[in-house]
Amino acid sequence: MKKTTELLEFHTPENESVIFPVATVEGKSPGPHFVITAGIHGAEYPGIVSAIRIFNELDPEEIHGTVKIVTISSLKAFESRSMFICPVDGKNPNRYFPGSPDGTYTDVMVNLLFEHIISSADYHLDLHGGDMVEKLEPFTLYHTGADAETDQKSREMAYYYGLPNLIATTSDGTWPDRGSNYANSAEHKIPAIITEVGGIGQLEQDDVELHLKGIRNVLRYAGVLKEPPAAPGSITEYQNFVWLYTPVKGIFSATSPSETTSRKIKPWAT
Ligand SMILES: [Zn+2]
DSSP states (O other): OEEEEEEEEEEOTTOOEEEEEEEEEEOSEEEEEEEEEEOSSTTOHHHHHHHHHHHHHOOTTTOEEEEEEESOSOHHHHHHTOSSSBTTTTBOGGGSTTOOTTSSHHHHHHHHHIIIIITTOSEEEEEEOOOTTOBOOOEEEEEOSSOHHHHHHHHHHHHHHOOSEEEEEOTTSSSOOTTOHHHHHHHTTOOEEEEEOOBTTOOOHHHHHHHHHHHHHHHHHHTSSSSOOOOOSOOEEESOOOOOOOSSOOOOOSSOHHHHHHHHOOOSOO
16 A cells, blocks of 8 residues: 555667656555556647646545656657657657567557556556647547457446547547557556547646646546546547648648637737
């Protein structure tokens, strides 16, 4: 029964260091092994800060089982403020799970993360926060196509997280989820979701609070916290996740640049 923090360090075959900051809360009573990962995209700060906040909040006296939290899964990206990718090899880690022990840096990193931390989980929650080019509505994704029980538990996790948009994805859908952290866990029979709150690389307290509300409720659902989960508010459920790709090169803005300028920037030389 305790709270611990540690830096788990490994090395790639090329002897490069791979470090995961891990925070663990061991509960007084037996219960599930719940794993939370954040910062697989190292500049998505609402997810990272929510991971740290929930660690500070959880009381070993009150929880059942163990909560293991990787607060920053892609430390190289965090340290270099890289959007989406791991700067060592330019790969997006959330496309390469379960990785490989003898690939490039990202392959090795995600393989270590899965094999040493995630693979023993009963539940897995992957926190994201809207990178610099993402102005997002909060949403949760869960994978379907593993087995009926895992699909159902993943869907229940997604439901109880309570974000207003809920999307089921598959390995062969319009946006194939193969290689993502949550889909890989589900394919290994670990109920899992990815939750995204925040946007344009900002750290807003409202976004962190929304994440924390969802985390607490999913911990209740899993039996880590003893209260029953609260029924969430209105959720729109989608069966498809479509990414649009432009056939031409250019710059896209959801609002016109002149609108953005007139609304948000005051003249500085008057
Ligand atoms: Zn992300």
